[in-house]
Amino acid sequence: xxxxxxxxxxxxxxxxxxxxxxxxxxxxxxxxxETLGRYYTTLCGSVIILLTVVMVAFVAIKGxxxxxxxxxxxxxxxxFSTHWQPDASASEGGPEFGALAFIIGSLSVSGLAVLFSAxxxxxxxxxxxxxxxxxxxxFIRPVLELFTGIPSVVYGxxxxxxxxxxxxxxxxxxxxxxLAGSLVLALMILPTITTLATDALQALPISYTEGSYxxxxxxxxxxxxxxxxxxxxxxLIGITLGITRAFGEALAVQMVIGNSVRIPGSFLSPIxxxxxxxxMDMGNTVTGSDWNNTMWSMALLLLLITFGFIVIIKILGxxxxxxxxxxx
Numbered sequence: 600x601x602x603x604x605x606x607x608x609x610x611x612x613x614x615x616x617x618x619x620x621x622x623x624x625x626x627x628x629x630x631x632x633e634t635l636g637r638y639y640t641t642l643c644g645s646v647i648i649l650l651t652v653v654m655v656a657f658v659a660i661k662g663x664x665x666x667x668x669x670x671x672x673x674x675x676x677x678x679f680s681t682h683w684q685p686d687a688s689a690s691e692g693g694p695e696f697g698a699l700a701f702i703i704g705s706l707s708v709s710g711l712a713v714l715f716s717a718x719x720x721x722x723x724x725x726x727x728x729x730x731x732x733x734x735x736x737x738f739i740r741p742v743l744e745l746f747t748g749i750p751s752v753v754y755g756x757x758x759x760x761x762x763x764x765x766x767x768x769x770x771x772x773x774x775x776x777x778l779a780g781s782l783v784l785a786l787m788i789l790p791t792i793t794t795l796a797t798d799a800l801q802a803l804p805i806s807y808t809e810g811s812y813x814x815x816x817x818x819x820x821x822x823x824x825x826x827x828x829x830x831x832x833x834x835l836i837g838i839t840l841g842i843t844r845a846f847g848e849a850l851a852v853q854m855v856i857g858n859s860v861r862i863p864g865s866f867l868s869p870i871x872x873x874x875x876x877x878x879m880d881m882g883n884t885v886t887g888s889d890w891n892n893t894m895w896s897m898a899l900l901l902l903l904i905t906f907g908f909i910v911i912i913k914i915l916g917x918x919x920x921x922x923x924x925x926x927x
Contacts, residue, residue: 655902662899665696665892672696672889677896683860685880685890696893700862702900704870707863708777708852709845712784717838720789724796724834725822740797746790755854758783763855772867775857780870783851788841795837799830832915839915843908847901849874873897 665672680697687693723743727735758779767774803826811821827834849872857869858879877894884891 658895658899658902661892661895662902663896665889665896668889668892670889672893672896677893678702681860681862685884685893694889696889698873698893698897698900700860701871701873701876701897703862704777704856705846705872705874708780708784708856708870708872709842711777711781711866712788712845713838713842715781715785716789716841717792719785720792720837720841721796721834723789723793724800727793727797728800729818729822729826735797740794743790743793746786751787751848751851752854754783754787755851758851758855766867770867773857773869775855775869776867777856777863777870778866780852780856780872781866783855784845784848787848787851788845791844792837792841795840796830796834799833799837800826802833803829836912836915839908839912843905846904846908847874849878853878873901877901 665677666674677696677698679699680695681699682695682697683700684691684693684695687695723739727740731739762779762782763774765774766772766776766779770778807825807829808821811825816824852872853875856872856875858871858875859869860871860876861868863870877897880890881894884894
């Protein structure tokens with residue numbers, strides 16, 4: 600039996616639906632609310648953009664003051680010197696503002712944290728997405744997501760109470776070390792990398808797995824040779840986001856690294872990072888002094904490094920989009 604709507608012209612149905620949905624409304628003030636909503640969302644987006652531009656401009660101006668102010672500091676000395684004596688007098692050979700020890704400290708603790716965390720995160724993602732998807736989604740993933748809500752000070756306090764004494768008793772040294780900071784950071788970034796790697800594996804078409812099995816590949820061959828290469832870009836994005844969070848962490852790291860101004864000679868050496876020296880010294884400096892301006896220069900350096908990580912994420916995302924378009 601043919602319904603009455605099937606006898607109507609197709610163009611008539613389309614125009615009628617368009618008229619009902621878009622061009623008329625039984626409620627008064629429809630177009631006012633539509634316009635108000637559009638203006639409101641535009642205003643919110645503009646405010647976010649303005650705040651970002653203002654913040655970046657403010658940090659850039661304050662950060663460059665150390666190099667172009669009344670007592671300019673050499674950028675080469677700032678980036679490549681390990682001598683940090685901001686409160687030394689001229690008779691003592693100061694002041695000196697070499698930030699290389701802090702830069703190396705930040706890079707080493709973040710890189711080591713990723714080396715510890717990434718293999719565990721990828722293995723957990725394989726377990727959740729492929730090997731045991733039901734128990735992984737119902738138990739393992741919710742437990743991992745709970746870690747994201749734990750404050751940084753709790754991570755630092757647990758590391759100070761448990762991890763630092765353990766390293767001191769088992770490996771020697773003071774316990775406050777590069778190793779302690781890296782392990783604390785590894786635990787903090789583990790949920791981020793795991794979640795993004797899991798989403799990357801779950802987003803792959805099921806035809807990849809079925810086609811691999813049809814060709815006689817085992818499950819581990821499918822994971823290693825098919826699924827990992829297909830999801831590599833998104834997994835690398837998750838790892839990069841983990842590095843970004845690790846690089847900007849301050850409080851938890853500051854509590855366990857010892858805050859010693861030196862280039863680490865081993866995993867058990869106490870170190871300082873850019874974030875830790877900023878949080879410790881910013882409140883003890885006079886606004887406008889060379890010491891204070893150097894703190895802002897470190898903040899600008901952190902901002903530039905974070906922008907670099909964002910560029911890497913964008914490049915990896917564009918590569919993934921290009922591969923998807925070529926496969927299509």
